[in-house]
Amino acid sequence: MELLEGLRTRKSIRAYKPDPVPRKLLLEVLDAARWSPSWGNTQPWELAVVGGDTVKRLTADLVAAFEQKTPPAPDVPMPQTFPDACQKRYMACAAGLFGAMGIAREDKARRFAHLVNMTRAFGAPAIIYVTFSRELTVPYTMLDLGLIIHGICLAAHAHGLGTCIEAQLALYPDLVRRHLNLPESQKIVVGLALGYPDPQAPANAFRTHREPLDKFVTWVDY
Ligand SMILES: Cc1cc2nc3c(=O)[nH]c(=O)nc-3n(C[C@H](O)[C@H](O)[C@H](O)COP(=O)(O)O)c2cc1C
Numbered sequence: 001m002e003l004l005e006g007l008r009t010r011k012s013i014r015a016y017k018p019d020p021v022p023r024k025l026l027l028e029v030l031d032a033a034r035w036s037p038s039w040g041n042t043q044p045w046e047l048a049v050v051g052g053d054t055v056k057r058l059t060a061d062l063v064a065a066f067e068q069k070t071p072p073a074p075d076v077p078m079p080q081t082f083p084d085a086c087q088k089r090y091m092a093c094a095a096g097l098f099g100a101m102g103i104a105r106e107d108k109a110r111r112f113a114h115l116v117n118m119t120r121a122f123g124a125p126a127i128i129y130v131t132f133s134r135e136l137t138v139p140y141t142m143l144d145l146g147l148i149i150h151g152i153c154l155a156a157h158a159h160g161l162g163t164c165i166e167a168q169l170a171l172y173p174d175l176v177r178r179h180l181n182l183p184e185s186q187k188i189v190v191g192l193a194l195g196y197p198d199p200q201a202p203a204n205a206f207r208t209h210r211e212p213l214d215k216f217v218t219w220v221d222y
Pocket residue numbers: 010011012013014093118164165166167168169190207208
């Protein structure tokens with residue numbers, strides 16, 4: 001897949017076929033993504049690639065915590081409010097997705113079911129957890145992690161795989177560390193749901209919008 005086409009056509013995938021993703025294919029994806037840039041080439045990322053029954057056991061526990069309304073305790077604070085313009089786009093994204101899935105605004109049960117499905121990584125056969133050392137300074141490390149995350153999403157897309165970056169998979173980091181045998185010193189930022197997209201699923205027909213360039217680009221002496 002051509003690079004520019006990949007950038008334009010990648011989108012979040014929220015329904016997966018159950019077929020496992022071969023380790024060899026994931027190696028190709030990660031081998032490309034490791035060339036992502038980072039501050040001073042510090043490469044502060046660590047990845048935990050999770051498959052098989054561990055995905056099932058982990059997501060079952062995450063869902064149980066979520067359904068029991070256990071207070072989330074993410075390692076990286078999650079935004080609670082947004083400036084108006086961002087909030088509007090956030091709302092438009094949710095409305096568009098629920099619209100594509102045929103979920104009415106007032107249908108609380110199906111909206112909650114969607115969140116539960118999100119907590120089980122939308123049925124993806126693999127999850128890649130992106131982690132970093134507690135010793136790192138957070139703000140710029142997040143930028144570096146974002147770069148490899150996008151790299152993974154694009155490389156996966158080029159290989160016919162779908163991904164969804166999920167903060168939802170990082171709500172209960174202690175639980176994730178326990179299932180993955182990660183040390184307390186590794187902080188978790190997100191999990192990436194990963195697998196073969198289910199082309200029939202209404203959720204996967206949804207595509208978000210982007211602002212036109214004149215809304216956010218200032219040209220200076222150009
Ligand atoms: C840091 C981050 C966290 C995200 N967390 C979630 C999530 O928990 N659940 C979800 O369905 N999508 C999540 N997303 C996906 C965004 O909703 C999605 O990238 C955005 O709406 C743009 O759509 P696109 O990826 O299809 O282009 C997240 C994306 C980012 C960058």
